[in-house]
Amino acid sequence: MLFIDLLQSIADGLLFGATYSLIGIGFTLVFGVMHKINMAYAAASVAGAYAGLTLLKLAGLPPLLVIIMACLAGAVFGLLTYVLCFWLIPLSHPLATLMSTVGMLLLIDEIVVHLTAGMPVNYPTVMGGMVSLGSFLLRGDLMFIFTIAVLAMAALMYLIYRTRLGLATRAVSQQPVAAQLCGMRLGQVNALTFTISGALGGIAGSLIGSAVGLLSPLLIAPLTVKGLIVTVIGGLGSIPGAIIAGLLVGAAENVFQFVRGVTERDIYVMLLLFVFLVFRPGGILGADPGRN
Amino acid sequence: MLELRQLCKHFGGVRAVDQVSLRVAKGEIFGLIGPNGSGKSTTVNLIAGLLLPTSGRIVLDGEDISSLATHQRVARGIARTFQNIRLFGQLTVWQNLWVAENRDRQQRAQPVMPRWFWGCEGDRERLGIALEFSGLAHKRDDLAANLSFGEQRRLELARALASQPKLLLLDEPAAGMNAQEIEELDARIRRIRDAGVTVLLIEHHMELVMAVTDRIGVLNFGQKIAEGSPAMVQNDAKVREAYLGTAAA
Known part of the structure; x- marks a missing residue:
């Protein structure tokens, strides 16, 4: 029975981990292109999920569409983050944008707390049922968020690896000077990257909300930390790395919770990060060696 | 085609490029030579828009492009390759x-x-x-x-041509090449010119420069010390001095 329970917690963790993958991709995408960390990313994602819900209610649309609304709102917040924290700030100073995004993280957090009076709001849950295979259960809502997350990742991979826009982002990340001489505007490519990562963040935020059934400002801090952990474990700048690491962290977290309880869980997640930093600091799929 | 008017670029107190004026005619292969640190690469970066001049003008086909961003200059037909390949x-x-x-x-x-x-x-x-x-x-x-x-060098050259430039800036394209590769490069540069592209060549390899260019400008300590045909430049006392030192002049 214990074995089945363990398997169950791994499966649930893997399915939920897909949302961590999305958050990790958002961090890694911006890092890959600009070599900067956007600390406000998870906060903007959660804000996107809130704004998506608000839009949904205003327009009176069916609950399933909350993901699309959150995706749009997330894209707007991503672009806004770029303009406020990067475009207006001198990029040459290594710490300036880091601090501006930390400021943005706190600002978004405060705004969300203010607008919701600090109370969690109900989030539409989609596909509440279960599929049972003997004593092994697959939660419908988790399978649903996993499917949506995989679709979003597939769309992103197509965009990055199969289209001219993606080609532009990869060129800029590998060789910004040469990319400029190929006629590219770095500002445009950066803005595009932030918009795309914001859209992914909005999707991730709404998926988390619908899996939990609630959306709370308390989500922002742990999600920021998890996103950074996933990015580091996956390898800064590596999209496939972030996907694998997100699933890994999701599964590991759930196993830790199963074995040691919910209050101890995050201690072991941090230890996992520590183990990676010591033994594999470049992450699972270290960064692109293409920058020479 | 391309005209530099009293172009200056200062880095703090260093005058990397100092009052340089040049004219490159359409369809010409123009060589820009000079000892290390004479301001050649800075000049190319100024033309490509990777640096903005302290003073002076850069004029392309009658249009002042001194303050345009790199992508705008690319749109006007400027392309370049890099000394250290950037693919x-x-x-x-x-x-x-x-x-x-x-x-x-x-x-x-x-x-x-x-x-x-x-x-x-x-x-x-x-x-x-x-x-x-x-x-x-x-x-x-x-x-x-x-x-x-x-x-990689060939690909970088082809990439520069893929943007269909009017003016191609080549920054030491022969660096690290053997004799046979340099011969091929010579032929390639001529083919590019014959296709209607004006070429500005920065190069240390003197045989190549003397063989392929129509005219040459010589920089030393950021200033232009000579300009003319390869034969003229080779016999110029100031140029010899810059390259060989005062004693040998």
């Missing part, structure tokens, strides 16, 4: 060329989505020509990082 290492040969293909800016008539997603009609044919020129057609889908040094 997109994790992109394939074909993709490296495709990045430089910027016809889509001029083809606004075509709908945006397909342009941004899959490029324009005619990309394939135009890039095919650039690929053919690079001699790398058989390595079309190899990553640029996996090419040999000589192949």
